[in-house]
Amino acid sequence: MPRTLTINGQEISARNDQTILEAARDAHIHIPVLCHLDGLTDVGACRMCLVEVAGSNKLLPACTTRVQEGMEVRTDTQRLRAYRRQIIELLFAERNHVCAVCVANGHCELQNLGIEVGMDHVRYDYIFPKLGVDLSHERFGMDHNRCILCTRCVRACDQLEGAHTIDVMGRGAKSLIIRDMNVPWGESTTCTSCGKCVMACPTGALFKQGSTVAEMVHDAEKLAFLKAARERKVWNV
Amino acid sequence: MTQRIVIDPVTRIEGHAKISIYLDDAGEVSDARFHVVEFRGFEKFCEGRPLGEMAGITARVCGICPVSHLLASAKTGDDIFAVSIPPAAEKLRRLMNLGQIVQSHALSFFHLSSPDLLLGYDSDPAQRNVFGLIARYPDLARGGIRLRQFGQEVIELLGGRKIHPAWAVPGGVREPLTPANRDYLRGRLPEALDTVKRALAFFKRYADEHSDEVAHFGNFPTLFMGLVSKDGGRWEHYDGWLRITDSDGNVLVDGFDPRHYAQILGEAVEPWSYLKSPYYKPLGYPDGAYRVGPLARLNICSGMGTPQADAELAEFRQRGNAHGVVTSSFMYHYARLVEILAALERIALLLDDPDLLSPRVRASGGINKLHGVGVSEAPRGTLFHDYEVDEHGMIRRVNLIIATGQNNIAMNRTVKQIAQHWIHGAAAGIPEGLLNRVEAGIRAFDPCLSCSTHAIGQMPMIVTLIGSDGTVLAEVKRE
Numbered sequence: 101m102p103r104t105l106t107i108n109g110q111e112i113s114a115r116n117d118q119t120i121l122e123a124a125r126d127a128h129i130h131i132p133v134l135c136h137l138d139g140l141t142d143v144g145a146c147r148m149c150l151v152e153v154a155g156s157n158k159l160l161p162a163c164t165t166r167v168q169e170g171m172e173v174r175t176d177t178q179r180l181r182a183y184r185r186q187i188i189e190l191l192f193a194e195r196n197h198v199c200a201v202c203v204a205n206g207h208c209e210l211q212n213l214g215i216e217v218g219m220d221h222v223r224y225d226y227i228f229p230k231l232g233v234d235l236s237h238e239r240f241g242m243d244h245n246r247c248i249l250c251t252r253c254v255r256a257c258d259q260l261e262g263a264h265t266i267d268v269m270g271r272g273a274k275s276l277i278i279r280d281m282n283v284p285w286g287e288s289t290t291c292t293s294c295g296k297c298v299m300a301c302p303t304g305a306l307f308k309q310g311s312t313v314a315e316m317v318h319d320a321e322k323l324a325f326l327k328a329a330r331e332r333k334v335w336n337v
Numbered sequence: 338m339t340q341r342i343v344i345d346p347v348t349r350i351e352g353h354a355k356i357s358i359y360l361d362d363a364g365e366v367s368d369a370r371f372h373v374v375e376f377r378g379f380e381k382f383c384e385g386r387p388l389g390e391m392a393g394i395t396a397r398v399c400g401i402c403p404v405s406h407l408l409a410s411a412k413t414g415d416d417i418f419a420v421s422i423p424p425a426a427e428k429l430r431r432l433m434n435l436g437q438i439v440q441s442h443a444l445s446f447f448h449l450s451s452p453d454l455l456l457g458y459d460s461d462p463a464q465r466n467v468f469g470l471i472a473r474y475p476d477l478a479r480g481g482i483r484l485r486q487f488g489q490e491v492i493e494l495l496g497g498r499k500i501h502p503a504w505a506v507p508g509g510v511r512e513p514l515t516p517a518n519r520d521y522l523r524g525r526l527p528e529a530l531d532t533v534k535r536a537l538a539f540f541k542r543y544a545d546e547h548s549d550e551v552a553h554f555g556n557f558p559t560l561f562m563g564l565v566s567k568d569g570g571r572w573e574h575y576d577g578w579l580r581i582t583d584s585d586g587n588v589l590v591d592g593f594d595p596r597h598y599a600q601i602l603g604e605a606v607e608p609w610s611y612l613k614s615p616y617y618k619p620l621g622y623p624d625g626a627y628r629v630g631p632l633a634r635l636n637i638c639s640g641m642g643t644p645q646a647d648a649e650l651a652e653f654r655q656r657g658n659a660h661g662v663v664t665s666s667f668m669y670h671y672a673r674l675v676e677i678l679a680a681l682e683r684i685a686l687l688l689d690d691p692d693l694l695s696p697r698v699r700a701s702g703g704i705n706k707l708h709g710v711g712v713s714e715a716p717r718g719t720l721f722h723d724y725e726v727d728e729h730g731m732i733r734r735v736n737l738i739i740a741t742g743q744n745n746i747a748m749n750r751t752v753k754q755i756a757q758h759w760i761h762g763a764a765a766g767i768p769e770g771l772l773n774r775v776e777a778g779i780r781a782f783d784p785c786l787s788c789s790t791h792a793i794g795q796m797p798m799i800v801t802l803i804g805s806d807g808t809v810l811a812e813v814k815r816e
Contacts, residue, residue, distance in 0.1 A: 200501070201394045235387055235729035243387075286729075309730070310701075313393025313503035315511075 105171035120162040120173055121149055131175050132184060132213055135250040136163045137300055138324035140259055146250055147187055148213065151175050159183070185217040193224040194273050195231065196245035197303075203316035204304030210248060211303075227273075236286030239309055240298050242277065247305035249275050252320075253297035260323060265291040277305075299323055340364065341803010342760070347776050354784075356775055357609075357801045358756045366760050369753040371745075371779060373612035380735045388414055388704070388730040393503040395722065395737070401444065401785055403501045404437035404492055405715030408575065409722040412711030414507020416596065417726060418702030425695035426509030429495060431575045432687045433505070434713065435680040436491025438574060439529070441716035442631070442673040442680075443488060445783040446536065447481025450670060453777045454543055459770030477539070480532035484677070487522075487529045491684065494518040509699035516694060523688050526681060533677045537649065540671055544656065551656075553758040554778050555666025555751030558584035560617055560627035562743070563634040564595065564714050570639040572646075572679060574714040580637045581617060581627065586660035589617070595712035598721055598738070614745040615738060626746035629718025630782065631672035636662050643686070646679035666751050669781045704730045715740050717785055741784040751778040 102113045107120075107129050114123035119142070124131050135146035144161035151162045154172035162175070174180070191197075191210060199205050231244040249268070254277070257266040265288050269278045279288040298306040299319050307316045329335065345355035359368040379398055386394060392410040396403040408430055415422055448467045455474055456465050464472070471478040489499040495514060496502020504511050544551055561584075564577035570591070579598070581590035590601060605614040605622040617625035627633070636657075641647045653675055657663035663672070687693065704726060711722045718740025725734040755778040759771045801809055 201390060201397060203390065233385060233387060233731065235731050241387060309387075310389045310507070311387075312389045312506045312511075315503070315506075 103167045103169045103171075105167055105169070105173060107173045108175055114167045116167070118167050120151060120160070120165050120167055120171075123167050124162065124173075124175060129175060131162050132216060133163060134209060134213060134248070134302060135252060137252045137256075137302075137320055139327040140252060140255040140300070140323070143251060143255070146248075148184055150180060150183060152177055152180065181217065184213075185219055188214050188217050188219050189222045189224055191248050192219070192222050193226050195227070195229060195247065201313055202246065202304040203307045203311040203313060204246070204318070205314040207314070207317045208304060209302035234285050235309065236284035237288075237291070237293070237309070238286065239293060240285065240295065241307050241309055241311075242285060243305055243307070244276060245305075246303045247277055248303060249277070250302060251277075252300040252302065253277060253306060256296040256300035256323060260326060261292060261294050261296050263290050263292050263294075266297055296323060296326075340805070341801050341807075341809060342756075342772070343801010343803065343809065344772050344775060345801060347779055354779070355801065356752055356779070357803055358752075358760065358775070359803050360805070362805060364761070366753070366756040369749070369756040369775070370609060371748045371752050373610045380737055383732050383735045386732050388417060388507060388724070388726055388732060391722075391724065391732065392505055392507070393501075396501050396503065398737075399785055400500050402437060402441055402715050402717070404433055404496075404505075405713060405720050406722070407502070407505045408434055408713045409711045409715075409720045411505035411507055411510075412576075412713060413709045413722040413724050414711070415700075415702075416709030416711060417704060417706050417724065417730070418507050418700070419705035420508055420700040420702040422509045422700050423695070423697045425513060425692045426698040426700075427576070428687060428690060428692050429510050429513060429698060430505055432514070432684065432693065433492055433495045433502075434575050435684050435687070436488045436495070438488070438680045438716050439677050439684075440485045440488025440492070441783075442677050443481055443485035445716075445780075446670060446673055446677075447478065447485065449783070450777070450780050451477070451481070453773065453780070454540075454670075457770075458773050458777060459768070462769060462773070465773070477535070480528075480535065484529050484532045487525050490525065491522060494522065506699065508702050511699065513695055513698050514693045519688050519693065522684070526685055526688075530678070530681050533674055533681065537671075537674045537678065540674055541652070544668070544671060550774075551665050551667050553754055554774075554781055555747060555754060556664055557747075557750055557754065558664055559747055560584075560589065560620075560625065561633035561636045561662075562590075562617075562627045562629050563637050563719055564712065565638050566642070570637075571642040572634060572638040572640070572676075574634075574680075576713065579712075579719070582637045582662075584658065584660070584662050584664050586662050589619075595719070595721070596710040598710070598712070599723075602738070604738070604742075610745070612745050613742050615743045616746065623746050626750075627743065628666070628747045629740050629743045630669060630716075631676050632663060632666065632669045633718065634714065635672045635675060641675070641679045643679055643682035646675055646682055649675045649678055666747065666778065666781045669783065673783070704728060717741055717783055718743055739785070741782070744782050744784065748779055748782050748784065751781070754778075 101116050103116050104113050107124055112127040121131055132148045134148045136142055142163040144164040149162040150159040152174040153160050199211055234242045254266045258264040265279050269276045279285050340360035342358035347354040355372050357370045361367040392407050395406040395410045398406050452465045452470050456469055493499045496504035560581050562581045564573040565580045566573045566577045579593040579595040582588050601618050602615050603618045616622045617627055641650050654661040708725050713720055721738035723736040752775050755775050759774055
């Protein structure tokens, strides 16, 4: 049964199992996202896709909220723009992001969002945590300085590859992405070296070994293709 | 009572510096020091980064010569990969380095130093800059600006951007030249050649008419060091053997693999400057003082390797001592112009080489050595990058030896020589034009302090006048 709702005053119809984000995309309405990646389940963690819904005091994440009949959604209000910019600034302040010398410079979703939300400076003190780089894997590397804890790599490893090598350790801003029971990547016994986590990464945190500045392109869209192709069983061998 | 004069900030150089001039009881100059007052710390914060990122990170040492760091770093990566890079990649790297030499030398001569030469050391400081030059000598200023632009275009058309291109990588380069860009650069060459020839004619006339400056702007014997080509010892800018000669033209070191620099070069540290003072170990500090850069490269080489530059080299050496060695630091300007000419001639030759369009420009390799050294000639002199990595390619230790640092001892002697020659009875006050001569002595070296101290900053300078009891009597500041 289709639902009818309005987004930014525009009347649209959506399937009843769709999220606000999916319905908005079908109607070509842009909502910024960061922890969402097509092909992976949503966790509503980054809060970039928060929208205003009439009748609700809370802001709701568009990626995990289902459409309802008569819903009135606003995606681009002054309040939302202020929060989104604040979120991006906090992400930059939380770890050590140096775009100029980053492998993902020019191909980075965090950088693109910084531009989109108009972040001309960061109003918070940088924390400058002392974080490591793991180069122990033969083909890939991980730089925790550039990790925003979106968990896209965790979900790609679990849901698409089925290995569940990657997980999260610790709490809050001190959380860390780990492999197995926190072993160097090169010593993981479960990692299949498929590289899906590297494809899923929105920043330069996961990269191919030997990447130089601005050279790392992630190909995240391949993951959505992979999932869709599996579900539709397009490979009839 | 003795006094100290401080020039702070020193202007029209790359970085932050000040000069102290010490006076004795009679008001005569007893000593002078060139202080570098900025600190950066690249050697420290590169530790823990992956090798692949080093070229991009170290290029950020400087916006004037990012290409020099890029190439030295990429060569260090080649050494750690233990690969020999594709021939096309070496030629492309050479082309970019030549573009770098043209743009940096043009900046030094036309934008920074020619206001002193053309408008005069004693002219109004408010006009004594590139804008004053444009007002008085529009043709020369325009030519110089366009010459620098040409060098920048070589860099941009290869690396995608003028400043900080991340194009040279361990194992080679990312992209070859395109035919359209090659043709464009060819079209720009005649004007660039014409500009440098006019500047050469002007400078030779100027040097003949200003023998006092030539004789007293850092004119003293030192050693000279730089790379020369492996075949024939010719002028070299990218790869070669290290050669050290003295002011009598004797060759002290030749055919030396620059990767073993630590065997022959030591680094002294003085408490009054962040700039280290490298010296030639067998002669000790400070007797082992050597100069690098354009003057040194022209003094040590057997020839330039291109016809027009070779003719200029012969004339250059006629202005030297009985051994054909040019010892005046003032002649760095002259050497810079000869090098621009040589670079333009070599760019013309390279552009005719079909290899530049080859798609095979990058060798792949892994961590095959845990220690690597990359050496090339930056516009200001020999540049050493020296990295130690772990078995995964993580940087463990970095040492950068920068051209300007190697000229540190000579720059100090230069300010002292100029101050002693021109400043007398300073207690009565010093005309600004005399202080500008002291600064100009530093400018002759075209020092890049941002690079050599790995520091942050713009380029102001201070001169302080200090009495024998250590009190500051006068200070001249420029922002």
